[in-house]
Amino acid sequence: MIHQRDVIGRLPVYKPGRPAAPGAVKLSSNENPFPPLPSVVDAVVAGLDGIQRYPDLGAAELTRRLAEHYDVDPGEIALGAGSVEVAGQLIHASAGDGDEVIFAWRSFEAYPILVQVAGATPVPVPLTADERHDLDAMAAAITPRTRLVFVCNPNNPTGATVTAEELTAFLAKVPAEVLVVVDEAYVHFDDDPRSANGLEFFRNHPNVAVLHTFSKAYGLAGLRVGYAIAPAAVAANLRRVGVPFAVSDLAQRAAIASLDAESELELRIREIVAERQRVTAALRDGGWRLVDSFGNFLWLRTGDDTERVDGVLHAHGVVARAFAGEGVRVTIGSPEANDRFLAAAADALATAPVAAPVG
């Protein structure tokens, strides 16, 4: 037998959203329903005749643009091939063998995998009954071995936010040596006025970092680009840990073109948020109970009924993300896809009472 780390063989393989069969709608990966903007496509095409070369390792232009945009120092930005890669960098830079990384659960399913790949110990802390981070319990879970805490706001898959007030109280209990990472993959869809603004916390707390991605609101999931805004010393370490040249030149160009097209993208984001509100209201009218979501997805806490509900959705050609025994996450798609989901959800309720106790 070839020597391999035992922990790796026991890890689940990251499960992507199921692909859609022909004719079905894919609402399983929180992707953007809009095609890329023509200006973004043009920027990528313009880069194609340079792909024999390595990209700019430091992504200087994109870094400069992001620094301007958020009014931070370029040295406080670290890029990666999607924010999932940057989350991995943060873990590798902070936590090794025997160190602990705290996160809410259920939350982004990459966290426990990335933590164990780094040899560190995941410390999942159950969500509250209303699907929110239990920050008191997360603070109580801190030990001398804690190196990192992920706060996912809004939380994937429940869509619940962490309020500024809650995060302030939490940070008061976190030792200054422990880094708190606010994962804001869905921040553009978050219109909860009470929600914590990660950038403000970054500016006011020396141990806070923020994770952003171009994958969701900006529709670049296939090109892989995300970044952390982090204390300069941490960001410098992320650049040491990161895979060299992971962010392609095409991804850098697309990200810059997306920053140039912010107002166009903002209109799309507003349409997705309006659809989220419409679908939420229609579900509630139909008898579903669910918490408000501030991402581009909804969460149905279907418990033991999850597989049956997922089966009904599937029969209607709706591919969602089911977590057995827990619930179903459904991405907000085009209005037509959402209508299809609503019809399927109504059917699922009509055929059996669903245990959806929350909301």
Ligand SMILES: *Cc1c(COP(=O)(O)O)cnc(C)c1O
């Ligand atoms: C989708 C997602 C990410 C990262 O996506 P990338 O495509 O790797 O940028 C990070 N965090 C959360 C919570 C997500 O849902």
